[in-house]
Amino acid sequence: MPFPLQRPRRLRQTPAIRRLVSETELSVGHLILPLFVTHEKGRQEITSMPGQYRLSIPALIKEVEEAHQLGIPAVILFGIPRIKDEYGSGATDPNGIVQEAIRAVKDKTPEMLVITDICIDEYTSHGHCGLVKDGKIMNDDTLDVLSRMALTHVQAGADLVAPSDMMDGRVGAIRKALDANGYQEKPILSYAAKYASCFYAPFREAAQSSPQFGDRKSYQMDPANRREALREVMLDIEEGADMIMVKPALPYLDIISDIKRQFPLPLAAYQVSGEFSMIKAAVKLGYLDESRAMMETLIAIRRAGADMILTYFAKEAARLIRNV
Numbered sequence: 001m002p003f004p005l006q007r008p009r010r011l012r013q014t015p016a017i018r019r020l021v022s023e024t025e026l027s028v029g030h031l032i033l034p035l036f037v038t039h040e041k042g043r044q045e046i047t048s049m050p051g052q053y054r055l056s057i058p059a060l061i062k063e064v065e066e067a068h069q070l071g072i073p074a075v076i077l078f079g080i081p082r083i084k085d086e087y088g089s090g091a092t093d094p095n096g097i098v099q100e101a102i103r104a105v106k107d108k109t110p111e112m113l114v115i116t117d118i119c120i121d122e123y124t125s126h127g128h129c130g131l132v133k134d135g136k137i138m139n140d141d142t143l144d145v146l147s148r149m150a151l152t153h154v155q156a157g158a159d160l161v162a163p164s165d166m167m168d169g170r171v172g173a174i175r176k177a178l179d180a181n182g183y184q185e186k187p188i189l190s191y192a193a194k195y196a197s198c199f200y201a202p203f204r205e206a207a208q209s210s211p212q213f214g215d216r217k218s219y220q221m222d223p224a225n226r227r228e229a230l231r232e233v234m235l236d237i238e239e240g241a242d243m244i245m246v247k248p249a250l251p252y253l254d255i256i257s258d259i260k261r262q263f264p265l266p267l268a269a270y271q272v273s274g275e276f277s278m279i280k281a282a283v284k285l286g287y288l289d290e291s292r293a294m295m296e297t298l299i300a301i302r303r304a305g306a307d308m309i310l311t312y313f314a315k316e317a318a319r320l321i322r323n324v
């Protein structure tokens, strides 16, 4: 039944009918706001991420309160410690920057879900996500540090931990450590398919976490690989992951779609720093409309199959959705 019987444009004539046939929804409840916390005072804007800041704990509390008022259900915290060392010691310090931040946030805004990133790259002097021996990233030695880091976070009150290091076996190791200490009910959101991407560059400026030698290709995934993402997800589920993440988002919509179709776990996608900054830069040059670029990319990520989206646009998107 081709044209003239079939006329798809009949259903695009008015805003009302377009709304009726709209297939994908983005609501504030789908958004997770990433935040950077530091020992420095006040807040410093991150040069390559306009409108994003490194926050002191009081500034963080204000930011979380604002996100809560907008209806955003969750934040994910990244810490920048005072000192970095070879072992990433700051990561497992019960009084470390993130541990302090968790306590402060849960004290002031207990309804806000606090997710924490489990990875030592912000804490190591070499900037790698694992312990280094003779220039090699040591997988199994790192598992213990990650488990202790996750444990101090939940002890401080974190609601969910999100390992982003890409060491093999880390979900299982963290699950075991949490269970052994009575935290059977704390969920793990695993960065299951995390690619070795150039789009993390602005984040690395924000967290001062660029690797000091080499790159992350021996642990993060090759952008060329699609089936391998399914293998990573399968393993993480076997090890006890409760939710799965794909990262970055926009260049990996096929991966989001594959995982959504094959696994029943809630699926998150991370619209990373470079995806955010790319839009900001184009807007600054007058090449793109910010609101439309933001909403179109977020809807695309939802359409591909993400249940929830980590995005630096969370507050702007929430304002737009709620018209405030």
Ligand code: PBG
Binding pocket: 117, 118, 119, 120, 121, 122, 164, 165, 199, 200, 201, 202, 203, 204, 271, 272, 273, 274
């Ligand atoms: C690792 C981590 C990174 C990001 C989130 N967790 C950096 C990396 O892997 O180099 C990047 C997030 C972003 O670019 O917004 N702690």
